[in-house]
Amino acid sequence: MGNNAPLFITTLSIYVLLRLALTISAPEGALIEQLPGLNATLPSKHYSGYVSVSGTNGKKLFYYFVVSERNPSEDPVVLFLEGGQGCSGMAAFIYQHGPVNFKKVKPRGSMPKLHLNKYSWSKVSNIIYLDSPAGAGYSYSGNESDYSTGDRQTALDTYIFLFEWFKLYPEFLKNPFYIAGESYGGVYVPTLASEVVKGIGSNVKPMINFKGYMVGNGITNTKFDHSSVMSFAHGMGLISDDLYQEIVAECNGTYFNTFKSTCKSKVEKANLVLEDLNRFNILEPCNPGPEDSIKISTALVPESLRKSEKTERALPVRDSRLGRAWPLRSRGRNRIVHTWPQLLQSGLIKCIDDEVATTWLNNEAVRKALHAENESVAGEWVLCSALHYVSDSGSMIRYHKQLTYLGIRALIYSGDHDMVVPFTGTQAWTRAIGYKIVDEWRPWYADEHQVAGYNQGYDNNLTFLTIKGAGHTVAADKPKEALEFYSRWLEGKRI
Template sequence: MVSSSSSSSSMSFMFLFLISISPSFSTSNHLPFSSTAEKLIRGLNLFPKDPINTLHTDPHLLSANIVEKRFTFPSLAAPGSSVEELGHHTGYYRLPRSKAARMFYFFFESRSSKDDPVVIWLTGGPGCSSELALFYENGPFHLTNNLSLVWNDYGWDKASNIIFVDQPTGTGFSYTSDESDIRHDEEGVSNDLYDFLQAFFKEHPQFTKNDFFITGESYAGHYIPALASRVHQGNKAKEGIHINLKGFAIGNGLTNPEIQYQAYTDFALDRGLIKKADYDSINKLVPACEKAIKTCGTEGGETCTTSLYVCNDIFTRILSIAGDVNYYDIRKKCEGDLCYDFSNMEDFLNENTVRNALGVGDMDFVSCSSTVYNAMMQDWMRNLEVGIPALLEDGIKVLVYAGEEDLICNWLGNSRWVQAMEWSGQKEFGESRAVPFLVDGAEAGTLKSHGPLAFLKVYEAGHMVPMDQPKAALQMLSRWMQGKLTMTKSGDTVSPK
């Protein structure tokens, strides 16, 4: 989100509120929609020169399955380190279930040990680039105001070999020349990601033995469970290379809309964003929202789009009362069109030296694609929690974490769907008491866990936990992957050795 109308945003969660502002938002760039939405969209540069990225001209890219190169950013200070020693890669993968789609990705080998787990990070939107997370959250480095890079002391590459993917097709530097390649549901998204992972591990066979984890935030609360189920299915069917899936983590995600939308008014009242009279009034919208979501679940199609409009009235009403609050971090005011300014990333990725280093040539960078977003509208109100219990029963670890200051995908709604999820450990999970999550001896959150399931509320953090609490986020990831984000019988959290 940016404060300048000439800069574009790659907020991972940008669209999670855009549709609530404008129920008249159209799937066509040429049809009229509300002036509020137009201001937001123009401010994001969401209508690039082409509605989706167009075909690259590199002949090697046209014929090869996967094309990858090692690179260094020209402004990255790494004294004494060669390209090979850094282990930084970018690449394009030709999606086999498409006519002309290519998926762009970054891969950063661990700064600690190549035996560390492999982690894939998925940004939400739907349709927003993972470069936001890379440069502002948990990537190896951060951008400065003069567009140089500094090493991130809490980058997740300190505990993992991490992949950042621009997906679905049309997002970031990913592209196609055929609009039929744009995905509309989680089946299409998860199949593309599964195919990519198969190609990735074929390209990097030395990592196939490593543990594998899926992570992400916001609308990735849809992507992540879908991909985890797809990988697990592929492993069971022996479809290709066995992917050593151990778990997945959802940060401030949208996973079970029916439960999460009901939590908006409770969260807003508790945090003083609305008064009791407002609460009672807005809650009258909840039954219609519940009914619309249930209809979406049984009938699908346009009923899912309708449910999105119906339910977002709840969020819109809260925002109209709360005023200029930052809906991603209610401690702050919303400054600029969309509350944050990440224009430095856009400027950085438009530099010729950077584009040459990445191997993307003159490819347009689409930070948040309106085409991808519109294509996924009928997916929004789908409940992705339904596939998680089967994964838990097979021992796949699940971590749901949420910054306590986020409104749009707030911790309360996430906690409630986790509590309500039916699996063999539901009762024990519900009865487990919340205990402190400690970082350097200080309480950084509260944790509930039982067996393979854990829920962590992170203090002093908004929607983007790794940006707001980088040390706590890295500790969380590291302990969880080691199986140490758990409780002892006495209720104490287990600390890493």
């Protein structure tokens, strides 16, 4: 380039800056100036605050918005929903794919140190972390009755949130929009997607440029999700051939909510064998002491449900390590889901340590920096709040069929060492939809030589993907691989 090199570099730099320049019409006071504990400049702009979804004294949903580090004016906008029910979206921000990583500092309870995350999903997308429903994380309501909710109401509330959020940030309306989530997000995501599609069909303004959705290790269908656990455990060498054959013979493929005593006894025997495993990732250790367990808030649960003997007898007790991904269900059409009956007595979920998140998000300076209400208004931040929740949406398979038939892209991914929602059940229901295979089962690679997992593509833009060695929270276990498939899929490239 000779003497023209400096001019070329300057021109290129100006071009890049112009592409990255984006005027954001955020609410006054929404910009986050600095994150306590981070001795570095944020690589992109961050915003946070509340959106009211039910009146002045009603539900206030907290969001944390990370602008893309690449090209915010063109990159997709992704809404990420954590599971639960009642778990905070900020958990994904801290432990999985947020723009910063958190390092635990001694002594216990000290403020963690933050550093930039090179595998953040904000490298390739604008991303909204949402605390939903009201009562999760920093979200709250002035009406105690709002803490009794369900699938349908949560989907409607989150749709209203989106509607109002895009009014606050209208410059992002033209960007491709995607919904993502994990665990009980397997219900949140497709039910919300259905509401968005209805809004588009009714020409509701502002018009959202909805393109697709992602579900990771998601609750979908009771039969497929629950019935896959024993076959998964057997396939992974965790229970013996003899015991597995006895279970198959006695249970006839139904290992949950069974009243057959011989089946129940065999399943209970298997659970005893499995009880010391970390079911969220069977490759990882489980330290069941109180220092390695998460605290469950019961503040939002009506007093009558906290230690009611009647409630405890009405709801079957199961292993606490199934935690936030396996809701308990009572019989009947509108099945009351009380995810934490056993945990309400102990106050803990084993094998998960929430020290970093709890310490950081309850710090007064952090709450102020994030524009979160103080504890007297929004309550103490906890990883998962015990809500009174009704599972009233049924199987998600019909939602997936309806959405993909309309041309909405769907990526269903699974960490292949999760025993909470095993990949075997997810693989089975994606196949059971009945779509033609257009990309036969094959390995995919995060770099040139290493197999990162397996992929199968179906007609109507439905893709099933596994991530080798990952558990229930894929990006926490395999951050490099997670960013790889995330970015490729968003760009419409072959994984």
